[in-house]
Amino acid sequence: MSSYRRFLLDMHIPDWDQAFLSAYDPREMAARWSAAGIGSVMLYCLSHVGLAYWPTKVGTVHGALAGHDFVGESLAACQGEGLEAYAYYSAIFNNQAWHEHPDWRIVPSAPPAIGSFMGKRYGHVCPNNAGYRGFAIAQIDELLEHYEFDGFFFDMTFWPAICLCPSCRDRFRSESSLEIPETVDWSASSWCAFQAAREHWMTEFALLLTNRVKAQRPGIPVYHNAAVLLHNWSRGIDFDHTDASDFLGGDFYGGGLEQQMISRFMTGLSRSRPVEFMTSRTMHLKDHVQSKSFSRIEMQAFAAMSFGAAIRFIDAIDPSGTVNTGVYRELAGIYQSLIPLEPYLGGEPVEDIAVYVSDRSRMNFSENGRSIHESGLRSGSMPHMTAALGAVRALQRAHLPFGVITRKALARLGTYKVVILPDVLRMDEVEIEAIRKYVTSGGRLYASRRSSLTLSDGMRPGTFGLADIFGCDTASDAPGDVTNLAGTIAYIQPKDCDLIRAVLPQTMLSHDLGTDDGPGMVPLHMETQGAVLGTLNLPYGWPEAGTVEDQDWASIHSSPPWNDTCRPVIVEHVINTASGGSGGCTGCGRAIYSAADIESVDHWAHERFFLSLLGRLLDGSPTYGTDAPPFVWMNVLHQPMDQRYAISFLNHPSDDPVVPIHGITFWLSLPPACIPRVLTAVATKEVLAFSVSGAGAVEARLERLDTFQLLILDYSTEP
Numbered sequence: 001m002s003s004y005r006r007f008l009l010d011m012h013i014p015d016w017d018q019a020f021l022s023a024y025d026p027r028e029m030a031a032r033w034s035a036a037g038i039g040s041v042m043l044y045c046l047s048h049v050g051l052a053y054w055p056t057k058v059g060t061v062h063g064a065l066a067g068h069d070f071v072g073e074s075l076a077a078c079q080g081e082g083l084e085a086y087a088y089y090s091a092i093f094n095n096q097a098w099h100e101h102p103d104w105r106i107v108p109s110a111p112p113a114i115g116s117f118m119g120k121r122y123g124h125v126c127p128n129n130a131g132y133r134g135f136a137i138a139q140i141d142e143l144l145e146h147y148e149f150d151g152f153f154f155d156m157t158f159w160p161a162i163c164l165c166p167s168c169r170d171r172f173r174s175e176s177s178l179e180i181p182e183t184v185d186w187s188a189s190s191w192c193a194f195q196a197a198r199e200h201w202m203t204e205f206a207l208l209l210t211n212r213v214k215a216q217r218p219g220i221p222v223y224h225n226a227a228v229l230l231h232n233w234s235r236g237i238d239f240d241h242t243d244a245s246d247f248l249g250g251d252f253y254g255g256g257l258e259q260q261m262i263s264r265f266m267t268g269l270s271r272s273r274p275v276e277f278m279t280s281r282t283m284h285l286k287d288h289v290q291s292k293s294f295s296r297i298e299m300q301a302f303a304a305m306s307f308g309a310a311i312r313f314i315d316a317i318d319p320s321g322t323v324n325t326g327v328y329r330e331l332a333g334i335y336q337s338l339i340p341l342e343p344y345l346g347g348e349p350v351e352d353i354a355v356y357v358s359d360r361s362r363m364n365f366s367e368n369g370r371s372i373h374e375s376g377l378r379s380g381s382m383p384h385m386t387a388a389l390g391a392v393r394a395l396q397r398a399h400l401p402f403g404v405i406t407r408k409a410l411a412r413l414g415t416y417k418v419v420i421l422p423d424v425l426r427m428d429e430v431e432i433e434a435i436r437k438y439v440t441s442g443g444r445l446y447a448s449r450r451s452s453l454t455l456s457d458g459m460r461p462g463t464f465g466l467a468d469i470f471g472c473d474t475a476s477d478a479p480g481d482v483t484n485l486a487g488t489i490a491y492i493q494p495k496d497c498d499l500i501r502a503v504l505p506q507t508m509l510s511h512d513l514g515t516d517d518g519p520g521m522v523p524l525h526m527e528t529q530g531a532v533l534g535t536l537n538l539p540y541g542w543p544e545a546g547t548v549e550d551q552d553w554a555s556i557h558s559s560p561p562w563n564d565t566c567r568p569v570i571v572e573h574v575i576n577t578a579s580g581g582s583g584g585c586t587g588c589g590r591a592i593y594s595a596a597d598i599e600s601v602d603h604w605a606h607e608r609f610f611l612s613l614l615g616r617l618l619d620g621s622p623t624y625g626t627d628a629p630p631f632v633w634m635n636v637l638h639q640p641m642d643q644r645y646a647i648s649f650l651n652h653p654s655d656d657p658v659v660p661i662h663g664i665t666f667w668l669s670l671p672p673a674c675i676p677r678v679l680t681a682v683a684t685k686e687v688l689a690f691s692v693s694g695a696g697a698v699e700a701r702l703e704r705l706d707t708f709q710l711l712i713l714d715y716s717t718e719p
């Protein structure tokens with residue numbers, strides 16, 4: 001795709017009323033898109049309703065076509081307007097197929113029997129059903145035979161439920177000689193094998209669809225919606241699913257923190273760039289009328305640009321086939337403002353720190369023992385993702401250069417100064433060995449809570465897989481029992497001057513252990529190989545909360561610190577390396593292990609404590625930084641082919657209005673061979689003054705930041 005300005009008109013419209021889509025005019029729509037400054041659109045071939053918008057011989061045609069061909073006419077109209085046009089195809093979510101072929105239906109393990117994902121209007125068919133697979137393939141073949149799309153997008157290639165249909169049961173039995181387990185148990189190999197099978201099946205289905213497109217049109221990009229990649233395990237897709245996508249893109253409906261996380265995550269995982277951030281112009285997909293404010297829509301567009309990502313806004317067609325034209329006038333203002341930026345977008349993100357996100361850890365040990373017939377598993381909490389999001393929040397607010405990586409990036413761990421393992425609940429031997437090699441080669445590691453305690457197949461050796469790196473080990477007597485500290489609240493007493501200063505005027509951190517799903521702490525052995533930076537303090541009467549009768553408490557409202565146990569909570573371990581450093585680190589590898597998931601807690605003291613620990617690992621200045629307020633996003637992308645850096649600032653307060661910020665200073669360290677030449681503001685073409693510090697960093701000042709500023713720093717290299 002060439003344009004960063006993308007658009008999708010949702011058309012999930014049935015045909016049981018003749019008025020539906022009666023006013024739809026493909027030419028008028030294409031002209032409207034073009035006038036709005038859009039460069040790339042997606043055309044509905046098959047919606048969740050399952051009625052074809054082209055005169056198919058394979059399935060059922062939408063009644064509104066009446067001799068027309070919406071796909072063909074739209075494609076011709078878009079080509080006439082110079083718009084890039086992708087095909088949209090809804091897989092698995094297909095109401096028409098659900099009606100016509102009851103034997104194709106997904107059989108959800110838990111109620112409701114209908115609409116297990118998104119509600120009772122939606123019919124799901126199973127990708128393991130040979131009949132449905134053949135149908136989908138035949139439709140794709142037909143589409144590619146007749147239409148010259150510029151690319152292909154598949155929506156909904158994930159499991160809306162745990163499917164117990166005969167095809168799924170037979171397949172699991174034949175592949176594993178096991179029956180589908182009745183109970184969730186992340187310590188049982190059979191359950192872990194079933195979940196792995198579901199993920200493998202969905203990747204295989206996604207690849208089947210992608211390869212079908214590639215067989216006819218090897219040159220066009222194909223991608224699957226990446227929206228649920230960070231959802232919990234029940235969707236049944238892992239990161240191998242991205243093998244079916246040339247680049248990553250997906251639709252998201254959360255706030256700024258989600259856009260931060262997902263943009264960095266997709267950038268780190270995608271095979272090619274730009275990645276694509278999709279979102280509705282309305283508050284949510286379920287809302288047809290209520291629009292986001294202009295400034296929020298604009299902010300989401302600029303946020304995408306700041307990551308070098310494309311933006312695709314989604315609007316939903318009125319049932320009659322018209323749209324709210326006023327919305328397009330508003331969108332035009334935003335799309336037009338992106339045009340001057342486009343030549344300067346893209347590049348390699350400058351990242352010192354990597355937040356590690358694990359697909360195997362999008363689950364919760366508190367689910368163990370729950371029946372698969374129980375509803376609610378679909379929306380289970382994910383402590384690992386809470387911790388990862390917390391790390392992202394803290395790093396962004398501190399303007400530290402960071403990225404989000406996955407197991408597919410293990411080979412390039414050495415390019416990071418620090419790697420963060422945020423309560424990684426399940427790891428495999430390959431991951432553990434890669435982390436070990438990274439640290440013993442001079443890398444710096446922060447790991448928290450249950451990281452490396454449980455293997456992906458459910459095995460719990462009763463010790464950290466990375467105990468030799470952490471310099472400490474779990475003291476849990478029962479192998480894998482990490483919940484025996486679960487009581488009301490525990491305290492972390494800092495033992496290091498920097499950490500003590502970080503939380504002042506507090507003298508310690510409180511860590512709430514009151515729930516299965518919330519923050520927690522792993523009990524550690526008293527003996528450690530590393531230096532103890534923080535110890536455990538427990539309240540009076542702990543772990544009981546006390547009552548009016550037993551008087552086993554010290555203060556009636558709260559449970560203040562009482563007993564300094566000297567038990568380690570934070571351990572710093574220096575590992576002498578045989579060959580010196582790598583990955584920007586010199587000398588020794590170093591790990592800080594925190595038994596508590598400090599980064600999970602959204603509180604200033606936890607944040608400063610966490611950042612102080614990272615500061616110990618970073619050793620010196622990060623590659624870039626700014627004194628801008630925490631809600632400003634600073635991003636830097638390196639474009640070595642053009643010998644320049646794209647430096648962006650986004651004013652991203654949590655509430656409207658966006659108030660201008662004056663006098664932001666920032667710095668960026670260039671590699672020694674690069675000589676900075678000119679710093680230019682793209683929007684105004686203004687040349688900004690800069691100086692070079694003794695340490696070789698470019699230092700400059702942005703006099704005023706309204707919503708977004710993109711600066712270009714050109715450099716030359718020594719001959």
Ligand SMILES: [Zn+2]
Nearest residue numbers: 126163165168
């Ligand atoms: Zn099935």
